[in-house]
Amino acid sequence: MAIAVSGDGAASGVSTWAARLAGADLLILGPAAQGSPVLATVRVPVVSPFATGANGGLALSGAWLGTVLHPGRAESFRLRVLEGNLSVTGTISAPGGGGDMVLENVDLPFGDLLTLSSGLLGVGAGNDSARGLQLALKGAVTSAKPDGQRFKVHWDSWFERPTPAYPEQLYLTTIPAYVGTVTLCFGRPQFLYESLSDNVYATTGLQFDGTGHQLRSALDLLRMRQPHIRIALAIQQGGKLGFEPYDWKGWAGMHSGHLASIRKFVDDMGIREIDVDYEAVSSSMDSDKHCMIQPDGDVRCFTDGELVRVVKAFRDRFPRPQYTLAFDxxxxxxxxxxxxxxxxxxxxxxxxxxxxxxxxxxxxxDVINIMSFDEQEGYDPVRALEAYSHAFPKAQVYLGLRSGPPWHGSNKMSLLNCLDYINATIGLGTAGIWLYSMLWDLGEPTPPYSVAHPDSNMMAMLAARQFQLPDADKPLVAGLSDRLPALP
Known part of the structure; x- marks a missing residue:
């Protein structure tokens, strides 16, 4: 069935259409009588959304999926391409109907995954090939079924209780069972640690108010309470944004002695994962001090040389299989x-x-933690998840949620956004979700908290529920929300 095309272009053939539709958003719309609300947004894959099909057409390929965030009866769809104002529209029907998209259940329940599993793109004969576009789609609505996805959290040491002599009272030691990894934040590149008697803050940068003995006691208690948990250490340059590559205070000032000191510390603490949080940027806003897209589409960044050197240095010092290397x-x-x-x-x-x-x-x-926090208008964390999974096919890729107030952008992640992102990790089969951070809402609260403005507990419990992890009804942090609010 031919479907309507409006906007900026006629396409000459099916391959041209396939290229234009890669990375598009497919909006599933409800009844026109209700203003055609958007029930779900299905993301078309960027890489190979179509494969060679029958009769010169192209068949669906890759995962086309979205989360139903507004329940209702699906009646039509609008497919928006990445660039320009082109829009493809069509109708939706149940099996046996005459729609351009056929869904096994056109009544979409909230929170479920909407997956397009088959379909065919073709261009009909005629003088205007754009109007001859044919796109037949078939899909299903299913509940998200996790397959080993994990939840991990960054622990902000500067908001911890200042009572290291009583480890049972620390937030760090009361983490619920659904947390798979807790990352200690942040050690500095220039470690000076030598022994368990050292002051942790003075020698590592971790703002833990105690000695190595006291931190080790806390971590041992955590491991006793949650034997499955993995403990990681994040290394970050720190300081105000603007530390440049090759600054002697930053990564360029890091030498083999510092790496040996980090190794000594993680071995004393029983830590087996190192998280490189390289965020060195230039204080200059000149274009040649950041990332530049070359005329051939390639990318060159001011940080390239140092970033590669830092990652290789950490991998050499922390080899597999004893250590896991992560990157924020x-x-x-x-x-x-x-x-x-x-x-x-x-x-x-x-x-x-x-x-x-x-x-x-x-x-x-081994691990990529995407800092997929609120950004400029138009940023979609699920696209970032797709991009990193493509760029690092052997790594475990985690999509990040952020507690606290909006950070770089004006948008705050709502609990509905979080549900969409959590479901995407299930649908795309990636490693899971990580949260930055555990204690921000406690240390710098921004109430009132709600579905539109969730705290870290709401985000954590939602991820645990969707991933079907143990103790999903338990809060991450005492003193914040103690239950997950009702969703539509």
């Missing part, structure tokens, strides 16, 4: 190659291209 990645950092058209375009657009293009560095990373 900027939100739009994997927007290069097939994802170079993704929006928004900012100073960190393609930030990790140097890591991904070097096979040794790319394969050195």
């Amino acid at each position: 990645a900027y939100n739009t950092g994997a927007y290069f190659g097939p994802f170079s058209r993704q929006k928004p375009v900012g100073w960190n657009h393609g930030y990790v291209a140097a890591l991904a293009k070097d096979p040794q560095t790319r394969d050195a990373l």
Whole structure:
């Protein structure tokens, strides 16, 4: 059945249409009588959304999925391409109907995954090939069924209770069972730690008010209470945003002695995961001090050389299989190659291209934590998840949620947004969700908390529920919300 096309262009053939539709958003609309509300947004894959089909057409390929965030009866759809004002529209029907999209259940229940599993794109004969576009889709609505997804959280040491002599009273030691990994934040690159008798803050940068003995006691208690838990240490340059690469106070000032000190500390603490949180940027806003898209579409960044050197140095010092190496990645950092058209375009657009293009560095990373926090208008964390999964196919990729107030952008993640992102990790089969951070809402509260403005407990309990993890009804932190609010 031919469907309507409006906007900026006639396409000459099916391959041209396939290229234009890659990375599009497919809006599932409700009844026109109710103002055609958007029931769900289905994301078309950027990489290979279509494969060779029958009779010169192209068949669906990859995962086309979205979360139903507004329940109702689906009646039509609008497919928006990434660039321009082109819009493709069609109707929806149940099996046996005559719609351009056929759903097994056109009554969409809240929170379920809407997956398009088959379909065919073709271009009909005629003088106007755009009007001859044919797109037949079939899909199903199912509850999200997790497959080993994990939840991890960053512990902000500066908001911890200042009572290291009583480890049973620390927030760190009362983490519920659904947390798979807790990351201690933040050690500085220039570690000076030598022994368990050292003051932790003075020698590592972790703002824990006690000695190595006291921190080890707390971690031992945590492991006794949650034997499955993995403990990681994050290393971050720290200081005000503006520390440049090659600054002697930053990563360029880090030498083998500092790495040996980190190794001594993690071994004393029983830590087996190192998290490189390299966020060195230039204080200058000149374009040649950040990431630049080259005329050939490639990306070059001011940080490339140092970033590659830092990752390789940590992998050499912390080898497999004894240690896992993680990397905290900027939100739009994997927007290069097939994802170079993704929006928004900012100073960190393609930030990790140097890591991904070097096979040794790319394969050195076991875990990617996407800092997919609120950004400029138009940023979609699920696209970032798709991009990083493509750039680092061997790594466990986690999508990040952020507690506290909005950070770099004006948008705050709502609990509905979080549900969409959590479901996306299930639908795409990625590693899971991580939260930054555990204690922000306690240390710098911004009440009142609600579905539109969730705290860290709401986000954590929602992820635990969707991933079907133990103790999902228990709050992450005492003193914040003690239950998950009702969703539509």
